[in-house]
Amino acid sequence: MSYAMETFDPEIFEAINQELERQTNHLEMIASENFTIPAVMEAMGSVFTNKYAEGYPYKRYYGGCEHADTVEQLAIDRACELFNCKFANVQPHSGSQANGAVYAALLKPYDKILGMDLSHGGHLTHGSKPSFSGKNYQSFTYGVELDGYINYDKVMEIAKTVQPKIIVCGASAYAREIDFKKFRDIADEVGAILFADIAHIAGLVCADEHMSPFPYADVVTTTTHKTLAGPRGGMIMTNDEDIAKKINSAIFPGLQGGPLVHVIAAKAVGFKYNLSDEWKTYAKQVKANTKVLADVLIKRGFDLVSNGTDNHLVLVSFVGKEFSGKDADAALGAAGITVNKNTVPGETRSPFVTSGIRVGAAALTSRGMKETEFEIIANKMADVLENIEDSELHAKIKDEMKELASKFVIYDKAIY
Numbered sequence: 001m002s003y004a005m006e007t008f009d010p011e012i013f014e015a016i017n018q019e020l021e022r023q024t025n026h027l028e029m030i031a032s033e034n035f036t037i038p039a040v041m042e043a044m045g046s047v048f049t050n051k052y053a054e055g056y057p058y059k060r061y062y063g064g065c066e067h068a069d070t071v072e073q074l075a076i077d078r079a080c081e082l083f084n085c086k087f088a089n090v091q092p093h094s095g096s097q098a099n100g101a102v103y104a105a106l107l108k109p110y111d112k113i114l115g116m117d118l119s120h121g122g123h124l125t126h127g128s129k130p131s132f133s134g135k136n137y138q139s140f141t142y143g144v145e146l147d148g149y150i151n152y153d154k155v156m157e158i159a160k161t162v163q164p165k166i167i168v169c170g171a172s173a174y175a176r177e178i179d180f181k182k183f184r185d186i187a188d189e190v191g192a193i194l195f196a197d198i199a200h201i202a203g204l205v206c207a208d209e210h211m212s213p214f215p216y217a218d219v220v221t222t223t224t225h226k227t228l229a230g231p232r233g234g235m236i237m238t239n240d241e242d243i244a245k246k247i248n249s250a251i252f253p254g255l256q257g258g259p260l261v262h263v264i265a266a267k268a269v270g271f272k273y274n275l276s277d278e279w280k281t282y283a284k285q286v287k288a289n290t291k292v293l294a295d296v297l298i299k300r301g302f303d304l305v306s307n308g309t310d311n312h313l314v315l316v317s318f319v320g321k322e323f324s325g326k327d328a329d330a331a332l333g334a335a336g337i338t339v340n341k342n343t344v345p346g347e348t349r350s351p352f353v354t355s356g357i358r359v360g361a362a363a364l365t366s367r368g369m370k371e372t373e374f375e376i377i378a379n380k381m382a383d384v385l386e387n388i389e390d391s392e393l394h395a396k397i398k399d400e401m402k403e404l405a406s407k408f409v410i411y412d413k414a415i416y
């Protein structure tokens with residue numbers, strides 16, 4: 001019996017290869033996605049998937065962990081170097097797990113969380129009602145003004161009224177720089193813990209292309225698969241030894257069992273990439289490309305939330321227009337450009353329909369696209385949005401986008 005995937009499981013083999021084709025032929029502009037490097041995929045597909053390593057480096061509950069210790073310690077050391085902090089836990093299986101561990105470590109059930117409203121750009125795990133964070137804790141929210149910016153004076157007022165145990169800053173759909181120092185002042189004023197979730201912007205932060213949450217935040221979480229372009233996973237960082245100990249216990253044995261050593265190995269490889277000079281160039285290019293996207297869309301008459309961008313994404317608002325975010329998402333999808341619908345300030349439609357889209361530049365920048373390509377793509381997006389019902393035009397643009405994409409092939413095979 002052969003266990004090579006092609007012969008052992010042709011259905012899955014076929015689906016994986018079709019996914020490679022999809023990723024190659026479409027323009028991926030979902031702001032939370034990226035393309036990782038083959039070395040990261042090699043680590044993820046490695047023999048470490050077989051290994052149980054409950055515990056932490058050099059303090060394990062299983063034998064045979066000496067090589068698991070090596071990779072986890074390297075991942076931790078590289079993470080600390082990358083973000084200039086003292087402690088890192090690289091075991092969270094995802095960003096949501098990381099956030100759950102922060103609350104489990106630092107709060108009691110029904111303590112008060114103050115986070116950014118999901119419909120204003122926050123994340124489910126920042127206290128949203130359908131999430132554990134809104135069920136197990138008393139959650140309160142702040143949002144953005146109609147101009148698309150966080151009003152820090154207002155956050156201060158809300159914090160004084162709410163008196164939260166923890167303030168969460170960081171977002172999934174916010175195009176402007178987050179001022180962690182101002183959040184620190186707010187947290188100090190009300191005696192709250194400051195928790196920064198940099199899941200979206202971490203790849204910019206580690207390249208000095210966005211203000212760092214250190215030294216302002218008490219605890220910081222991130223995903224490793226968004227702008228960091230590493231494997232799918234989460235991480236928690238702090239400079240506070242007491243918090244670090246609580247976090248470690250909250251992850252294991254609190255919330256998780258055995259760590260995903262193969263993913264931790266891949267995180268270490270990803271961090272090595274993030275520490276390179278090449279990465280600094282990449283992060284700069286992400287911002288430059290996003291700026292072109294914003295400028296072209298504004299020139300073509302579209303409303304951008306906050307009227308521009310400081311980071312890797314733009315939010316386009318269709319408030320007052322006949323078509324919705326859902327319509328725009330579908331039309332762009334038909335034109336080979338993948339984005340996602342998103343609520344925007346002054347929203348009048350339901351979260352399933354919305355009046356906006358979120359568009360990010362990180363993934364296409366990883367494929368090597370620069371300002372020239374982003375100018376072409378942004379103009380094609382505008383063409384689609386101006387002709388939202390012209391399916392013939394969408395099909396024509398889809399062919400053009402496939403042609404453009406074919407010049408920026410990122411993988412030569414589906415499985416590394």
Ligand SMILES: *Cc1c(COP(=O)(O)O)cnc(C)c1O
Pocket residue numbers: 032093094095096097099122123125170171172197198199200223233234
């Ligand atoms: C994506 C995201 C998360 C959650 O990450 P998952 O890996 O999807 O669980 C948490 N916080 C923010 C701000 C995010 O954007």
